[in-house]
Amino acid sequence: MEIPVGSRIELRYLGRRFCSRFVRGRYCLNPLTRVRTEALPWCDRCLSEIPSIKCVLGDPQCSEEEAPKSRKCVNSGVFEERCRVPRYHYVLIYPVSPSSVYIKVGINRETTFPTRVLEQGAPIAVVYARTPNVWKGRVLELGSREVLRKLEGRSIAEGIRIAHASEVKKTLSVVSTSLKYLGLQTYSLDTFLLGTTEASNLLDKLVSVGRAVCKYLVEQFREFALENSLVLNLWSHVYLIDQSKLTSNFVAVDSVERISSLEGEVVGWIGSVMLLRCRDALYLLNFHRFSGSLLRLRVTQ
Secondary structure (H helix, E strand, C coil): CCCCCCCEEEEEEEEEEECCCEECCEECCCECCCCCCCCCCCCHHHHHHCCCHHHHCCCCCCCCCCCCCCHHHHHCCHHHHHHCCCEEEEEEEEEEECCEEEEEEEEEECCCCCHHHHHCCCCEEEEEEEECCHHHHHHHHHHHHHHHHCCECCEEECCEEEEEEECCCCHHHHHHHHHHHHHCCCCCHHHHHHCCCHHHHHHHHHHHHHHHHHHHHHHHCCCCEEEEEEEEEHHHHCCEECHHHCCCCEEEECCHHHCCEEEEEEEEEECCEEEEEECCEEEEEEHHHHCCEEEEEEECC
16 A cells, blocks of 8 residues: 555554564564564564574574574474575655764575665665675675774764664654754755755765765675675655655654554655654654554545
8 A cells, every 4th residue: 555645544452463474475464462662563473483583684594504404494494484585775864963874784595675775765876796695695794884883983975973883773863854954954044145054965975975886885795795786775765755744753663562643744764663743743654564453544635
């Protein structure tokens, strides 16, 4: 279902969740009585069929030489559909101030690429490498994090320094910060005379940071580096935002239980995050975290 920017909607959580495991062409959809981890909202039956939650989340619990380590690895499809699938490697760049960035190191299975890259709401994405399976992919992911951490505190391009590099991040936190510095544009005398904004200047600098990071990682990991690496300006060319409807009064919602009933205008999409203007507040709704939840959504206009 597509919900265009400008739509008015009513949204309500109906208090039920279902198993969101997708295997062999269909969803399980067993009712959930409990959720062991929000990162994998599956039912007890589906969880009992897999070798480990960590394996499904991309952290293999055996070596490449040992795999498949158990019958569950094969019968569940984890070995063929996850572990042996090639990976694309990326970094996401978020502003944390006008002069510093947070860099998130990531990995995306080839069969679901570029979904994971796009849904996390980063202004800039860099795709720089491809590995043949989860074992080599995990090694390169951790290696990328470590080499980028060595650059923390340093200026890497255009006077922008790396504040922190990690493979972990909270989507709504970094998206709200990006909105603060890129969406809520501030104006100055230069804006009036030159027709530019501080936000557009910062975005240009983030693109330069992306190119510098890409070059650095390609040099560090030549064995798996892409011949044609990508530096993507997602903020300008992918995400849809009506900046005239934004407000600095953010309400971040990454738990479906926090939605009782909302009504407002969709003023943007940043990855999987819907920007919903409800009176004077801007709700940031991370639909990635609502997987398996029963919602009633009505488009009223």
